[in-house]
Amino acid sequence: MQRLPLILSACLLLVSCQKETQVDKATREGILLMGNSADPKSLDLQVVSGVIENNIMRALFEGLVQLHPTEDLSAPPGAALSVTPDETFTVWTVRLRPEAKWSDGKPVTAEDFRFSYERMLTPSFGAKYAEMLYFMAGAEDFNKGKSTDFSTVGIKVTDPHGFVLTLRGPSPFFLEVIKHYTWYPVPKHQVLKFGKIDMVGNPWARSENLVGNGPYRIKSYRRNDHIEVERNPHYWDAGNFPLNGIRFLPVSNTFTESRMFRDGQLHVTNTAPPEVVDLMKKVDPGSLRQEPYLGTVLYRYNTKAKPLDDVRVRRALSLAIDRKALCESVFRGFKPAYGMTPPMGDYQPPRGVALDPETARKLLAEAGFPGGKDFPRLKILIASKETNAALATAIQAMWREYLGVEVEIQSKEWTAYLVAMQDMDYEIISGGWIGDYIDPLTFLEMWSAGNGNNRTGWESEPFGAKLKESFQVRDPAARHRLLREAEEILLADSPMTPISWWGKNYLLHPSVKGWEPLLLDNHPYTHIRLVPPPPKR
Secondary structure, eight states, rough: OOOHHHHHHHHHHHHHHHHHHHHHHHHHHHHHEESSSSSSSOOOOOOOOSHHHHHHHHHHHHBOOOOSSSSSTTBBBEEEEEEETTTTTTEEEEEETTTTTTTTTBBHHHHHHHHHHHHHHGGGGGTTTGGGGGGTHHHHHHHSSSSOOOGGEEEEEEEETEEEESSSSSSSSSHHTSSSSSGSSOOOHHHHHHHHOOOOTTTGGTTTTTTOOOSEEEEEETTTEEEEEEEETTTTTTSOSHHHHHHHEOOHHHHHHHHHTTTTSSSSSSSSOHHHHHHHHOOOOOGEEEEEEEEEEEEEEESSTTTTHHHHHHHHHHHTTHHHHHHHTTTTSOEEESSSSOOOHHHHHOOOOOHHHHHHHHHHHHOGGGGGGGGOOOEEEEEOOOOHHHHHHHHHHHHHHOOOOOOOEEEEOHHHHHHHHHTTOOSSSEEEESSSSSSTHHHHGGGGGOTTOOOOOOOOOOOHHHHHHHHHHHOHHHHHHHHHHHHHHHHHHHHHEEEEEEEEEBBBBEEEEEOOOOOOOOGGGGGGEEEOOOOOO
């Protein structure tokens, strides 16, 4: 008689173990459940500038070329059948797919691309990422108001499915550049239906109005809950990829996200904090992914705020950071950064930062703060995430130990943090930069004067001159030499300080197939499959 409760308990446990999880159900339905950290700032791809938005834009829109599932430097045809350079790599001829359509069934045309680039570069529109289009001849002058005639920009439509791009100089790596969503088209007819070309906050990008040319379209959107996309029936390759949809979940707390993964609520997490990395190595190493990621963790300094307007202060703070210790204690799989640009290919960044407390103290004393005396209590602004807090706390302790200065840590939720950074409403701010394409220029051009991603107030004519000189150089070694010289200027002036070169730690469910390591973590959704694991015996 006493065995009955034990038998019932065992049966209940068996039923509980066999209960279908959300991941099981989504796998069966072909829906990828993806952690994505936060809600997007917008669904207008010409307004946004972050990785969070990039993950969504790649589902809803398509550029001239596609992403390759396994090869970082491969560029299969996308919205274009071909993108062909001349012998100088300065003039590129584009032939669009005649069968390409928007998600409302209307054709994608060369005029859509021309309109998109004009909108992105129109000064009154204020696109934060307009500089990505400066590769086109005349684009920078038009965006900065030096020219008001868009015909001076290097794009010429030749027919409904063809156009020619003339660049500012030789760019053999241009196919890498146009993988970025700033080069994707927006639907001219839909944008103008709701407002003028430069209308800020145009409602065409609301989920109920959004029209894209990518493999998926919006199915539902609930803020702070999810964005779900479904197959776009008008996509040119609509019937030839396995994944039926994607649900992007804005889970900001990394420990919550990891728990959701282990509870069967996510196929893939956006990240995995160090404590979870250590745990998963013990309990489920097969689900832990640790991969290279082309990015840099950094701190920006507001160079307009005192005493950070003094380069000696900025250098002192930068030289009083033990990057090796931070990578060991705060990160897992990251490498200490000695430059802004991670090593890539034949490019090796200059060794511009390192732990040097003696020099740091000397510089601070020269700036009028010997031993940290009378140094103002500055604030480090961070986004509300656990790793950011741990990093700031560790740097706070280092500056106290090595320089005798005290700083405070201020935390804001993601949207407020972005606004503060864009408005330069900070003194010191944590941040990072993921490469837009695989070339050192993507880590350097952002620091040019007036660039929407600079956000430090720093300007340097010598730095800008080195960059502009590199634009006209075709020889890779000579070009890299100029970029290295520009980076030396950047690191010496220290409007920011690099902390570490990024690594990607995250969790991936074994049912996800076709998700391979990529330097920019831009996995093409059309190559992903969901395969239920075999039943356990």
